Structures are given as structure tokens and as C-alpha cells.
Amino acid sequence: MSALHAVIMAGGRGTRFWPASREALPKQFLTVCGDESLLRRTARRLYPLTGEENVWVVTNAAHVDVVAEHLPEIRRERIVGEPVGRNTAPCAGLAAALVAREDPEAVLLVAPADHWITDEEGFRRTAATAMRAAAELAGLVTFGIVPTSPQTGYGYIEAAAGEEGPVRRVARFTEKPDRPTAEKFLAGGRHLWNSGIFAWRADVFLEELEASRPELAAACRRIAAARDREAALAEIYPGCEGISVDYAVLERSRRVYVVPSEFAWSDVGSWTALAEVLPADEHGNAVEGDALTLDTHDCLVRSPQRLAALVGLENLLIIDTPDALLICAKERAQDVKALVEALERRGRRDLL
């Protein structure tokens, strides 16, 4: 069988996790629970599948050193620094082109660095199925999380009618639905959450990218072939189209599959999403750090450096850092991004 590689996409800015995440320290580098960063948890989840030596990380060039600190066991040349972010298609294309130079038929497991998965065994069982399918079917295999609620915040993957078993053909992708549609999806049983985790052979992905975005595929191959990778990245990458792998390839390809996945998963896209997966005390409060609560319920509290004394509160996000404090109603977590933009407009670069 071909070699197995893993590609961790660690290019996110994580503005929704301000003020804990900053430009210098995006969400994937945060420790949100326990004592390991999301990035390190992701990597350690993958090591048993591919071995440490076959794990790649694509990240912002400014964060290459941070990645190396979090994952000292990864070979430095497998940490790829993007001079600018260009969404997931160039990232996945570049990784495929780099791996293809070692072994064109190698199978890549492509996963975001900042997702929440606690059931590691369940994840790896699903990943083994997906990687085997990618090798054998020469298709693009997606991980489709079996929905447990009518989520409107996720994209959905619809399996083709009549498909059964652990690997199913995909009929179509659907953007974030409204609530009634999400409820129909949940009841129908053919729609799965698009986890953003994929498996494919390097050559197969490059073929499909070639078909839909020939310029992007050529750019990726040129960078991978360059003797001075850093220089090639700096020269070529900024000119690449910024586009998602879903839109550039998956929604256009005719050989896309989905593996229904039962492990508990969250993309922790906001503080509120994090609050939903963290363990809480008997009052529903998820507390990290030093807090004293009185009649306070269903709050997420991060106060690692000072006492947070909370009286009569409900459904709040309270995130304390040395130079900025966020207090946000849970249902307004999406507005944290707007806050960061407002800070940017006000020239508060010290806080970004």
C-alpha cells in the first residue's frame, strides 16, 4: 500500500477567539482545555495513523517557529510557511504537490489544526476507513459528521440516494442552511456535517484541481519542484487564487465520497461553540483559572491570571487576558469578529 501522510492546515487567524487569540497567536495555538494546544492535540491524534515523520503542517510563514515549538518532533522541512493566506485550495494543492514528489499515490489525510475531537479512537477508525477508500476508489473522500442537532452554522454534505455502508457517493454540498432546512436535513438522514477533514491520493487531488483550476495546480507544482521553496512560495503563492477546497474542487468533482462519522466533533468556531464542548460544573459554568461565582449559570470563564468574581450572571462569555477583557453574551459570539475589526479601524493594533 502507498504511504500515508497527514496535512494539518494551521493557517487560521482565529479572530473569533479574541482576546485569547491574537495575530501572533491564533486559535490553533491556544490551550482551550487541559494542557495541550489545539494544534498539538490534532497532531497527536494523527501520529498513530501516519507516523510523526509523515505529518505536514501548512501555516502562516510568521508562525513556522511557533509550530516548531508546539510540535518539535515534526521535521522542519514539513512545516510549510505561506507568505499570505489563500484559503484551503492552494494549501491542499501545495501539500499534494509536495507529497506527490515523494510518492504520487501517497494518501493524504487533510485536517484543520483547530477542531475539537475527544474520541481519538473513533476518529482514527473513521480515518482508516477514509484513507483506505481514498487509496482504493481513487476518489476524494470527505468526513461527514452524523448530525446530532439541526445546526445552522455548518455546511452539509448530502449522500446520494440509496447509498449505504461506510463509504457513500456524494450528491451535493449545501451551504449553511436556515433552521427549517436544517431540521429537514436532520430528519432525512442523508445529510452530514461537512467537517473540513478529507482524504485523497496526492495524484488524484492534483488531477481534480488541474481540471477545475489549472493555473492553481500548476502554481502548486512549481513551488513543490523549486530548489528554494521559500523563495518560490514568496514569488508564486501571493498570486494564487484565494479559494476554498470545497468550492474549487469538491463541489465540481464527480468522484467525491463521504464517510459517515460518529465521533463527537466541533469546529469550535466561536467561544460559544467552545463552551458547548467544554466540561461544565453543576451550574453549567465552564471555568478555567481563578473564579468565584455566586448565582452564576452557563457561563464560560477564562481567567488564568486574576480572580474573576461573578454575581448574578447568565450565559456570558468572560475572557480575561493581561491587556484586554472580553465580556460577551453567548448568543453574540459571532460579533467578536466585528469587535476585532472595530479595533483595527481604531488603530488599536496593540490589541490585535
Add this chain to the structure above:
Amino acid sequence: MSALHAVIMAGGRGTRFWPASREALPKQFLTVCGDESLLRRTARRLYPLTGEENVWVVTNAAHVDVVAEHLPEIRRERIVGEPVGRNTAPCAGLAAALVAREDPEAVLLVAPADHWITDEEGFRRTAATAMRAAAELAGLVTFGIVPTSPQTGYGYIEAAAGEEGPVRRVARFTEKPDRPTAEKFLAGGRHLWNSGIFAWRADVFLEELEASRPELAAACRRIAAARDREAALAEIYPGCEGISVDYAVLERSRRVYVVPSEFAWSDVGSWTALAEVLPADEHGNAVEGDALTLDTHDCLVRSPQRLAALVGLENLLIIDTPDALLICAKERAQDVKALVEALERRGRRDLL
């Protein structure tokens, strides 16, 4: 006419203003608005009445130096340090005894250090009336604030039926009433808020104290007569009864008067009371320091050292200090005291 003296009672602990106030820095030393502490505002309000040279401050012995820092113009021997707090009766008795040694018929204006009065002219007009009445009538004169709402948090002074004019005989004192009673008081027009500000002649007050609490009066005279005042305070004061001037003297005396007072006044007994008197922006937020608000209404925010970013909040008190953060629903401001007690029980003396 006799000399006029002012006595500032600055012995409060101010636990309701945690975490801004601490044992080392009670409320009277806080700057809650503008750039002067409540103590300094109180003193500067009194100077035009009595002159700086006739202002006394009674405070905790541990705070004598802090008082001297806030009020460098006050003569050091007029800052009296209580070795322990014993409520207002011993404080007022001691001040009267000290002043009486200079001039038994001197009139004292006795005022708490930590009240909120912005209409300084109005205050001084009332004070002049009260001091003149104290001198001429040889009575105990209270400042009764004309109520503007049915407050249940204040004690009330009831003027005797049929009394008119700027100085009225008092019929009785009433503790904090329930809501229907407070509404009756407001409608009736004879009840005034007990401001805790008083005027009396030194000799008259000592006579009345003598009548109701002879031991306490004797103790005050002994301390005032001692050559080494500090030693006498340490020896005698801890044995004094801890009792309020209202209960020990005013409620028992037959020569008590009230001056109806129209100036805006608050005892700022809690963060919420402070929020009610501070100027607010168009969303009802009273902000001091660095804050960025989004759909946030009617909050009190003190964040002098860091950015506080607030999204979707309402009616909260947010008090940020270097080592402790308080977030409290406005209607729960009274529970801040319970919080401080909880910290004490948990041995968090570093935060008290």
C-alpha cells in the same frame, strides 16, 4: 459667634466597593469620577465653611498617612486615628471632646467622607443654616434630604407635625422602610432621608451623649484631655461601645432638629448607587477607562488599565483591577459584601 469646625468621618471599610476598594484603600480614598478622591471632594466642600485649619478627620489609625496624602493642607494633629472602628458615636464624641478643649461652644459640622454631593453651593447654603441653628438653638441639627423617590435603602427623619421653615423639630427617626411605607413617606411630605450629616455645638453634643451614654462621654473626654493622645486612644478606645450616633444620641435626645435639604445627594452605598449618580453616555453606560461597547446598555464600567470589550450586555457592573475583576448584575450589588466575606473565608487575604 463661636468658631466653626468640620469633622469628616473617614473610618469606613467600603467592602461594597470591592475590588476597587480594599482594606488598604477604602471607598473614601477612591476616585469615582473626575480626578479627586471622595475624601478630598468632601474636604474641599467644607473648607469655605470653616477654613482648612478647622477641619478634622477621624479615620482608621492605619489610614492616617493616606488621609495626610489626600489632604496635605490639614494640620496633622487634626487627623485622628482610631485604633479600631467603633461606629459613629465614639467618633463624634471624641471629635466634640477635642474641639471642646479649644472652644466648648464651637459648632461642629459632622459629615461622612464618602458621600456624593455635586451641588456644592446648595450644600453650603444648607450647612450655613444648620450651623447657625446649632449655635442659636443649642440643639442637634440633622440634614434631611427631601426625597425624590420612595427609597427603601435609606433611614428617614420625620419632622414634627405642623413644623415649617428651614429648621424643624424632629418627631422621630425611622429605619429603612418597606416599599409601601416609603411611598407613603414620599407622598406625606414630612419624611426626609437621613443623610448622616449633622451640626451641633461641641458642649451640646457632649451633654446629650453624657445623658444617654455616660461611660462613652467620659472615655471621649479622657482621650481628648490626654497628653499622649495616641496612647490614650490605644488604651481607651477599644473599650468604647460600638454604636451609631443616631442610636446612641439622636433617637434619644429631645432637642433634635432637621434642616430640609434640596441638594442632590447619595450615600453611594454600592456600585449600583454610584452608577445612578455618574454621568452616562447615550446608551446609559457610565464608563471610566478604556472600553469598546457593542449593543451594551446601562452598565457601569471601570477599566482603567486594560481594554474592556463588551458585547450584548445590560445592567451589569464591571470593575476591573490589576488582580481582581468583578462582574455583577446591578440588582445584586449588595452581594458584593458577601463576596468579600467569601474571599475572607477562603483565606484570600491578598485580595481584601
